[in-house]
Amino acid sequence: xxxxxxxxxxxxxxxxxxxxxxxxxxxxxxxxxxxxxxxxxxxxxxxxxxxxxxxxxxxxxxxxxxxxxxxxxxxxxxxxxxxxxxxxxxxxxxxxxxxxxxxxxxxxxxxxxxxxxxxxxxxxxxxxxxxxxxxxxxxxxxxxxxxxxxxxxxxxxxxxxxxxxxxxxxxxxxxxxxxxxxxxxxxxxxxxxxxxxxxxxxxxxxxxxxxxxxxxxxxxxxxxxxxxxxxxxxxxxxxxxxxxxxxxxxxxxxxxxxxxxxxxxxxxxxxxxxxxxxxxxxxxxxxxxxxxxxxxxxxxxxxxxxxxxxxxxxxxxxxxxxxxxxxxxxxxxxxxxxxxxxxxxxxxxxxxxxxxxxxxxxxxxxxxxxxxxxxxxxxxxxx
Amino acid sequence: xxxxxxxxxxxxxxxxxxxxxxxxxxxxxxxxxxxxxxxxxxxxxxxxxxxxxxxxxxxxxxxxxxxxxxxxxxxxxxxxxxxxxxxxxxx
Numbered sequence: 509x510x511x512x513x514x515x516x517x518x519x520x521x522x523x524x525x526x527x528x529x530x531x532x533x534x535x536x537x538x539x540x541x542x543x544x545x546x547x548x549x550x551x552x553x554x555x556x557x558x559x560x561x562x563x564x565x566x567x568x569x570x571x572x573x574x575x576x577x578x579x580x581x582x583x584x585x586x587x588x589x590x591x592x593x594x595x596x597x598x599x600x601x602x603x604x605x606x607x608x609x610x611x612x613x614x615x616x617x618x619x620x621x622x623x624x625x626x627x628x629x630x631x632x633x634x635x636x637x638x639x640x641x642x643x644x645x646x647x648x649x650x651x652x653x654x655x656x657x658x659x660x661x662x663x664x665x666x667x668x669x670x671x672x673x674x675x676x677x678x679x680x681x682x683x684x685x686x687x688x689x690x691x692x693x694x695x696x697x698x699x700x701x702x703x704x705x706x707x708x709x710x711x712x713x714x715x716x717x718x719x720x721x722x723x724x725x726x727x728x729x730x731x732x733x734x735x736x737x738x739x740x741x742x743x744x745x746x747x748x749x750x751x752x753x754x755x756x757x758x759x760x761x762x763x764x765x766x767x768x769x770x771x772x773x774x775x776x777x778x779x780x781x782x783x784x785x786x787x788x789x790x791x792x793x794x795x796x797x798x799x800x801x802x803x804x805x806x807x808x809x810x811x812x813x814x815x816x817x818x819x820x821x822x823x824x825x826x827x828x829x830x831x832x833x834x835x836x837x838x839x840x841x842x843x844x845x846x847x848x849x850x851x852x853x854x855x856x857x858x859x860x861x862x863x864x865x866x867x868x869x870x871x872x873x874x875x876x877x878x879x880x881x882x883x884x885x886x887x888x889x890x891x
Numbered sequence: 892x893x894x895x896x897x898x899x900x901x902x903x904x905x906x907x908x909x910x911x912x913x914x915x916x917x918x919x920x921x922x923x924x925x926x927x928x929x930x931x932x933x934x935x936x937x938x939x940x941x942x943x944x945x946x947x948x949x950x951x952x953x954x955x956x957x958x959x960x961x962x963x964x965x966x967x968x969x970x971x972x973x974x975x976x977x978x979x980x981x982x
């Protein structure tokens with residue numbers, strides 16, 4: 509009797525992957541390659557959600573997940589691996605359960621930690637392909653440098669508002685992330701998705717491209733995004749491709765590298781070293797008490813008009829941070845002013861602007877309108 | 892030379908919402924100066940205080956990263972397409 513079952517795949521797997529098996533470019537051999545492959549996702553968020561789902565569905569044998577966050581309601585608009593029942597649960601537990609339900613043949617390895625210079629090489633070393641879907645610059649440079657040092661391909665994706673970028677950085681065969689962006693922007697210049705927003709379906713496009721590139725890399729088929737940068741504009745529905753060049757002077761993958769081990773990426777990105785705006789703050793309950801007591805407080809909301817439209821504090825006045833230098837002339841510089849924003853960062857910048865313009869009695873609402881909604885007025889929606 | 896400069900939406904907000912700007916110049920620097928003069932809020936996002944490109948905003952002249960082809964001194968031809976690609980880190 510002859511067996512028709514490809515070696516290493518069970519009957520159930522043959523049926524499950526049948527649409528792959530009949531593709532000459534994949535076939536039983538390619539499917540076994542996928543089963544033996546190990547892909548690690550840095551971040552189980554917007555990009556990591558679709559990437560993990562498609563890698564699991566495709567039958568990638570081992571998926572590593574690195575994340576340390578818990579599922580929040582505000583994640584569910586885009587992080588489709590998590591469900592409503594998982595709110596408050598660790599993202600890794602939630603993602604693991606979903607992957608196991610989708611494909612029980614997949615082995616999930618979880619790393620419930622922030623990726624750091626101390627653990628990155630050890631974690632990434634055991635994988636064939638890395639997919640970078642983090643949400644901050646220090647980790648992006650860390651992942652890049654670790655991949656260069658370990659000679660691993662990095663299926664890169666990044667998103668902001670309505671636009672995304674994708675590439676494969678593999679220094680053995682092409683440029684790395686630092687060849688494209690030698691240094692990160694200073695902290696605060698580029699808002700995060702939490703501050704600037706992101707269209708929920710955008711990471712579906714970019715994250716699935718990362719999964720696609722990882723799968724092609726494992727199968728050794730097609731033309732990878734190595735040496736190419738794909739730009740996606742969701743509003744115009746345009747894909748653009750730009751060619752990436754390897755920088756001969758790149759400090760990590762160039763001819764004479766100066767970065768030969770992982771460094772302090774928080775310091776490299778200026779995080780923690782920038783002059784953080786500080787100033788007198790008032791807590792939400794303290795402010796509520798003052799208002800109840802009849803203290804004359806000028807409440808300045810320094811968010812953007814569309815945020816004001818979501819919620820605002822009764823009696824406040826909208827003066828977006830960017831317009832403040834031109835508009836503060838209308839106020840009495842002896843007024844008792846409290847600035848507030850969403851979470852209490854922009855309001856500290858506003859406080860600095862006001863104080864340097866001669867306003868002597870300014871405080872910032874600690875934690876912003878979010879703290880106000882939690883501690884004082886639950887009728888104010890949180891966002 | 893008349894060229895087109897394409898901005899990502901995040902920078903277009905500083906140019907009255909225009910995603911594609913027309914600009915003139917013999918070199919890329921001239922074209923950036925032209926745009927910077929018309930959109931003062933955009934100017935500091937395109938170049939530093941000394942007029943040099945930032946390491947986190949990459950300019951493509953047609954399909955070439957200008958850091959490897961003359962920087963802001965790269966000569967322009969009529970109809971050239973300039974694409975501004977800022978580093979983003981959302982995930």
